[in-house]
Amino acid sequence: MNQEKTFKINIYEIIGGDAAVSSDDGQIIFERIDKAFKENYLVTLDFKNVDLIVSTFLNACIGQLYGFYKSEFIRNHLKVENLSDDDLMILSKVIERAKQYFIDKKGFEDSANKAIYGS
Amino acid sequence: MKIIVPQKLMSDQAGFSFIVQMFRQTKELSFDELILDFKNNIWLEANLCAALGAILSRLQEDFVSVRFENLNYDVNKILSKNHFLSNFGSESLPDTYQTTIKFRKFKVTEEKAFKDYLDLELLSQPDLPSMSPLLKSKINKSIFEIFNNANIHGHCKHVFSCGQYFPQKKRLLFTIADWGSTIKFNVNGYLKKSFSGAEAINWAVEEGNTTKTGTIPGGLGLSLIRDFLKLNNGGIQIVSANGYWEERKGVIFATDFENSLIGTIVNLDININDHSSYVLSSEINADSIF
Numbered sequence: 001m002n003q004e005k006t007f008k009i010n011i012y013e014i015i016g017g018d019a020a021v022s023s024d025d026g027q028i029i030f031e032r033i034d035k036a037f038k039e040n041y042l043v044t045l046d047f048k049n050v051d052l053i054v055s056t057f058l059n060a061c062i063g064q065l066y067g068f069y070k071s072e073f074i075r076n077h078l079k080v081e082n083l084s085d086d087d088l089m090i091l092s093k094v095i096e097r098a099k100q101y102f103i104d105k106k107g108f109e110d111s112a113n114k115a116i117y118g119s
Numbered sequence: 120m121k122i123i124v125p126q127k128l129m130s131d132q133a134g135f136s137f138i139v140q141m142f143r144q145t146k147e148l149s150f151d152e153l154i155l156d157f158k159n160n161i162w163l164e165a166n167l168c169a170a171l172g173a174i175l176s177r178l179q180e181d182f183v184s185v186r187f188e189n190l191n192y193d194v195n196k197i198l199s200k201n202h203f204l205s206n207f208g209s210e211s212l213p214d215t216y217q218t219t220i221k222f223r224k225f226k227v228t229e230e231k232a233f234k235d236y237l238d239l240e241l242l243s244q245p246d247l248p249s250m251s252p253l254l255k256s257k258i259n260k261s262i263f264e265i266f267n268n269a270n271i272h273g274h275c276k277h278v279f280s281c282g283q284y285f286p287q288k289k290r291l292l293f294t295i296a297d298w299g300s301t302i303k304f305n306v307n308g309y310l311k312k313s314f315s316g317a318e319a320i321n322w323a324v325e326e327g328n329t330t331k332t333g334t335i336p337g338g339l340g341l342s343l344i345r346d347f348l349k350l351n352n353g354g355i356q357i358v359s360a361n362g363y364w365e366e367r368k369g370v371i372f373a374t375d376f377e378n379s380l381i382g383t384i385v386n387l388d389i390n391i392n393d394h395s396s397y398v399l400s401s402e403i404n405a406d407s408i409f
Contacts, residue, residue: 019234021263023271023335052234054260055339056267063336075409086253088403090260093339095409100327101336 007036008044020053026060048082058091063098121154127162130292130386135358136376138170143378149181158189168203168222169281169294170384177298217244220282227270227278254393257347264340265295265385273299289392298382303360305330316362317373350395354388
């Protein structure tokens with residue numbers, strides 16, 4: 001039986017403080033998750049001691065994943081810990097929005113290709 | 120050049136119209152002098168220093184000396200306490216009652232310094248009415264969404280911020296200004312439309328609408344702020360290009376000014392006497408969120 005490989009990412013340690021506010025920091029976390037996903041790891045994002053989280057950070061770190069992985073894969077390989085109710089509400093909107101963004105983006109690019117290449 | 124500051128400069132349509140007009144009047148100045156004459160002015164909402172400062176800072180880059188004349192005692196005091204005048208050669212004063220949130224200029228990459236500024240100036244002031252931790256967090260997040268928008272969408276170098284408490288009204292006004300790409304420019308470029316300034320802002324504030332095209336999604340920040348301010352009984356105003364847009368208690372008003380501004384000003388009007396619990400309509404389970 002395959003033992004599940006797991007890894008916990010300590011957000012506070014990686015961003016060097018209690019404020020998860022920048023897109024650049026979100027990108028760093030995204031790259032860590034991406035690497036771990038490619039190795040089929042189950043990743044937990046631990047937000048302990050992070051007291052300010054904004055959508056810009058969550059878009060880069062988690063929302064972006066939906067452009068590269070199917071929802072089902074993300075659901076089976078990603079967990080979050082130590083998020084407040086308010087932050088969970090924002091994260092759920094980020095996820096909902098990300099799913100729509102990549103559907104719209106595909107539609108937008110398809111129609112642009114159609115306009116340019118006529119196919 | 121001399122510009123006469125109106126009798127009352129407030130965070131309303133007339134106040135922002137004056138600021139946009141001031142931008143237009145001064146935008147060609149170079150190696151010159153600008154005098155802001157306050158002889159008629161008796162009231163100035165100090166949060167607007169963010170917008171004034173954005174204009175004056177750009178002028179100083181173009182070697183324009185800025186001088187303030189005929190400031191009345193009260194206005195002079197408040198603009199000294201919030202360190203606005205010290206950017207233009209005057210002394211700064213201590214803020215005994217701590218009603219000002221200092222005027223500051225940040226590089227858009229200074230998120231951590233901006234966080235420290237908010238912690239110090241906005242959330243740790245002992246003389247403020249007590250705010251719940253959730254309200255403080257909501258205020259902090261809203262301001263940061265605006266700060267990040269200036270970076271992501273404005274493509275600018277600096278962000279200017281300033282705030283003012285009005286203890287009797289129990290309101291906090293906080294303004295962020297930049298002189299980056301306007302919302303009108305970004306939206307029309309993205310949609311290949313020719314929206315007016317107000318129409319472009321109207322499009323940009325809708326949840327899900329974004330001019331972002333890369334791998335990182337967007338289109339959420341402003342709608343989160345609007346949701347918060349509706350529950351908070353607050354308001355938001357956005358000025359960009361010639362567009363003026365505001366929302367108060369869920370009612371939207373938008374119009375186009377005669378003049379145009381290169382950049383964006385966002386003003387948040389927050390009710391700090393707010394004991395809402397912001398209860399979620401349904402509890403979100405972290406285990407099934409994805």
